[in-house]
Amino acid sequence: MTAFDPASEASESDSPPPPPEVAEPGLALEFALEPGTAQRLSRHPVIASHRAGRSRGGAEELIWLDSAKGALAEDGLALEAPQRGPRRLLRSLPDSALPAMPGCPAVEEAVLKLPDATLVPVAAFSGRRSQIPLALAEGPVTATLRLGKLRAVADEAPIARLLLRGPAEAVLALARQLTADLPLLPATVSLPEAGRALARGEAPRPRWLGAPDLGQARTVEEAFLAALGQLLEVMLHHAPLCRAEAGPEGVHQLRVALRRLRSVLKVLRPALRGSPAEEFDQGLKALADKLGPARDWDVFLLGQGAAVAEAFPGDKRLAALLKAAEARRQAAYAALRQALDGPGFRLLVLHGLGLLLLRPWRAPQPEGEKPRLLPETPLGEFAAPLLDRRWAKLAAAGEEIAAHGPEALHEMRLDAKRLRYAAELFAPLWPGKPARRFLRRLAALQEALGLANDAAVARALVASLGGTVPGWAVGAVEGWAAARARPARKHALEAWANLKLAPAFWPEV
Structure with a gap:
């Protein structure tokens, strides 16, 4: 760029400049x-x-x-x-x-x-x-x-x-x-x-963007502080982008950051129990509930809604359905924007900062209370048993995957998501090819199960439009969603078979 001289345009003032800032304690x-x-x-x-x-x-x-x-x-x-x-x-x-x-x-x-x-x-x-x-x-x-x-x-x-x-x-x-x-x-x-x-x-x-890297964390407390600080930054970065006219990425990334942060709180809860971390988690859940409808309508309109419209170009009944769906999307974004611009979101961020700076879990434990895990617990000793438990729960659900109905597949998707967030969090403790392979195959399973769940969500969304749209259009979308769910189930079975072949990357407990 061409150099310029800011001093030539400096603002004038009769007051002397303030004293230089001093780094106070x-x-x-x-x-x-x-x-x-x-x-x-x-x-x-x-x-x-x-x-x-x-x-x-x-x-x-x-x-x-x-x-x-x-x-x-x-x-x-x-x-x-x-x-x-x-x-x-x-x-x-x-x-x-x-x-x-x-x-x-x-x-x-x-x-x-x-x-x-x-x-x-x-x-x-x-x-x-x-x-x-x-x-x-x-x-x-x-x-x-x-x-x-x-x-x-x-x-x-x-x-x-x-x-x-x-x-x-x-x-x-x-x-x-x-x-x-x-x-x-x-x-x-x-x-x-x-x-x-x-x-x-x-x-x-x-x-900061993306998932936190805990490779340098030695203790449970260090891991929590590193993850909390980064994910608060990610939330603050994406919150202004959550506007209907800005597209779906802001809502998607903010939702992912919230889920990761809530996963961190749940994973490390044994070391933080009794502290305001649980109250903070409730605030995150309330915000996630505001994000959900906006994200669901985004996924529907950009995915199955667009696919059905392409299959029946110019159909006025489908056009009416999509118009009603867009109105719901706009309303969901307006409600979300109101929440993000209000004092609740600002206080939620400050609540997280309070945890980061004041570390209330260090307060003396009340006499007679059941002993809890110490924040100084080595992270590896904490992480491996937790990953074992989550993997065992997912494996138990996977044994019957071929017979699962939509609700059971949804629950299995949640188990896969919980394991994935924990595995992403702790994978830097044991870096290498086994961790990358396990995470890649776990992500594929979650994605396949997610496609099946998207079909169920799409049917629920169009059903919620009720008599405001033509019944034929509702039926067309529901049929399309049902047809899409069948190959998604097949992909989920294949993804599960691949994941079972990937050995755990954490040490045997």
Whole structure:
């Protein structure tokens, strides 16, 4: 890109710039919020009730530099040049070797490593930075608000960030109070990464995606923290994409992340029993219930609904059914969007952050309570027996797979799904070809059973449309779904036979 000079367009202010930020002890969490909301933040009743002194603020200009080929960005770094003070090398993407921490701001690298090339400006932030000292019962918090614009050569965008620093209990308490009526969520993109993406005209790179890798976890607690942090990040990344006009991928990936996280909670529950982890799981289930209808209608309209329409092109009866189905899909997405934009989702994320930061399972066990598994239990000792139990349950169901009806096949699919999530979670403990083979064949079984289940779901969906659509169209779709279920059953039998030939990849218990 062509170099530009952000300083030539710097905003003017009569106020001196605020003092440089100092890394205070305690927690630092960065939240994203709408610029319009940020303008009213200093007058918010929660902020006003906790003020512990005068605010300090002024104009701020930050410029991010890189080599012409983006060598720093490739390594997840950005060189930040403030209007005053020394340059800082920041980690704009988290270190993949460290556990994920939602809302973690860009942190300074200890060693300055610059590419052997001329550095050019990539993007800049121009605006104001305000610091508000606050006092809560849990401890003091410094709220730093940045409000302004990200600017690049050919584009600019408004942006607002709120950084809360202080003891973890105090930061979380303040965030919970604010999220009751403010659209405040942990930031999933650092300011320098947002600037880089703006300059390139592309979406910011996600910090974390996919299933957690527990290969470095030594204990049950380390595994839980690593999985929880990453899956919270994945949830936050996909939640904004859950819109009807954006297509099905956001809902699908958010649902997968929720299922993985709920699986983590269930798998590791013996070490966390009695903690708020169980309450958190209930919140995840409530959100999953909102995702279900949107995903079901997506699958139907893109799968069997589209296939039947293609087989009977121009049929007005099928067109009426598909129109009614699309209306249901839109309604399901609207209900989901309302849930994701409301305080319930924000509090759910903060609940997960509270588990991650406060680790309530470490509290002393009440006298007389049945002893529970310690979080310090070695992960391998915990994982192998659990995988054995889940594999034995699936194997018992598989013995009668040829005689199973739709309900039994559905239950077997759930058993396969539970084993797959646990096996994916723990496979990095025993890497190699046996683990890859087992997971590949287990995924094939789950997919084949899923196709059979999709047919049952499709019949239930069209039946729910009732008398609002022509009966012939309902019958056509139900017949199509029934016909599709037969080959799916055959594929499930073949997949089960292949899976039985794959030896377990975990040690014998």
